[in-house]
Amino acid sequence: MDIAVMGAGAWGTALAIGAARHGRCVTLWARDPLQAERLNTERQNRRYLPGIDLPPGLVVASGELPAADLYVIASPMAGLRGWLQRLADQPAPVAWLCKGFEQARPGADAHGLLGHEIAADVAPRLACGVLSGPSFALEVARGQPTAIVAASEHAAVRDALVQAFHGSTLRVYANDDVAGVEVGGAVKNVLAIATGLCDGLALGLNARAALITRGLAEMTRLGLALGARTDTFMGLSGLGDLVLTATGDLSRNRQVGRLLAEGRTLDQAVESLGHVAEGVYSARTVVQRAAALGVDMPISAAVVALIEGRLQPAQAIAELMGRDPKPESA
Numbered sequence: 001m002d003i004a005v006m007g008a009g010a011w012g013t014a015l016a017i018g019a020a021r022h023g024r025c026v027t028l029w030a031r032d033p034l035q036a037e038r039l040n041t042e043r044q045n046r047r048y049l050p051g052i053d054l055p056p057g058l059v060v061a062s063g064e065l066p067a068a069d070l071y072v073i074a075s076p077m078a079g080l081r082g083w084l085q086r087l088a089d090q091p092a093p094v095a096w097l098c099k100g101f102e103q104a105r106p107g108a109d110a111h112g113l114l115g116h117e118i119a120a121d122v123a124p125r126l127a128c129g130v131l132s133g134p135s136f137a138l139e140v141a142r143g144q145p146t147a148i149v150a151a152s153e154h155a156a157v158r159d160a161l162v163q164a165f166h167g168s169t170l171r172v173y174a175n176d177d178v179a180g181v182e183v184g185g186a187v188k189n190v191l192a193i194a195t196g197l198c199d200g201l202a203l204g205l206n207a208r209a210a211l212i213t214r215g216l217a218e219m220t221r222l223g224l225a226l227g228a229r230t231d232t233f234m235g236l237s238g239l240g241d242l243v244l245t246a247t248g249d250l251s252r253n254r255q256v257g258r259l260l261a262e263g264r265t266l267d268q269a270v271e272s273l274g275h276v277a278e279g280v281y282s283a284r285t286v287v288q289r290a291a292a293l294g295v296d297m298p299i300s301a302a303v304v305a306l307i308e309g310r311l312q313p314a315q316a317i318a319e320l321m322g323r324d325p326k327p328e329s330a
Helices: 010-021 033-042 077-086 115-122 137-142 155-165 178-200 205-225 230-234 236-247 252-261 266-273 278-293 298-307 313-321
Strands: 002-006 025-029 049-053 059-061 070-073 094-096 128-132 146-151 170-175
Touching (some): 010 049, 010 137, 033 059, 070 077, 077 115, 077 278, 115 178, 128 155, 128 178, 128 236, 146 178, 146 236, 170 178, 178 205, 178 230, 178 236, 178 252, 178 298, 178 313, 205 230, 205 236, 230 236, 236 252, 252 266, 278 298
Parallel strands (some): 002 025, 025 059, 070 094, 094 128, 146 170
Antiparallel strands (some): 128 146
């Protein structure tokens, strides 16, 4: 199987490294020819994964897309629509790694779409799916044990993703609940900002546990409204990814929350990361989509108010704690 990974950021590079180490034929495609040249010369992605050598069999390319049996889009969410349009007539399976809701488009409904909804809009005949789950790129690149989910309504796509990436250090589980897997991947980034805020304010482990648990309830409510299954949110792309992103020191979204708690502005927090923190860009679209569906997501709404400057960190926590009591199941 020939695999093409489009996008030489941290996660795309890490996944390509993992597959190449397990003997797959992998081409890592970089948009910038100069970046591709550096990767080929240095055999490391020094910007995103310093100290991790590219396996000898990993090819780095730019320019024209290579022929492949499987294409994997490793762009930010903002680039997914363009890639799906470009690959719309591709006979090979296509999958994406990005997590979140697309920003609402001018003239469209006042909410953004998930990846599979974008695919249905611009490439309805494309056999496609998503790879998601609890996975820091650096740990995957180091070969540390990781488990992720391959989600698609097409069994052939799920099988292709398992065949491409399952190995001794990366377990790939198949799932046909694409909506549930994508909602989990989108909302956990927003909730990680909230838990980072909690940690940055030194509110304690009780508060962190409460935020994660109630955040999971928010995530599940939104997923069910979009047609997902409850059990998906107890799995890797729901609870698993939420716990990792909300508690792990490698989480960029959690770091944003911590920096905001320290008094940094949003621009200062994002600039200091040097990487994309998807939760910053998807928080508004998560809340917009929830509002359109009549789904209550108070933690996510508080994060939006925080990043828009309408609430200060302590005010956001006070607003959440001051909500009226309600049954846990509500």
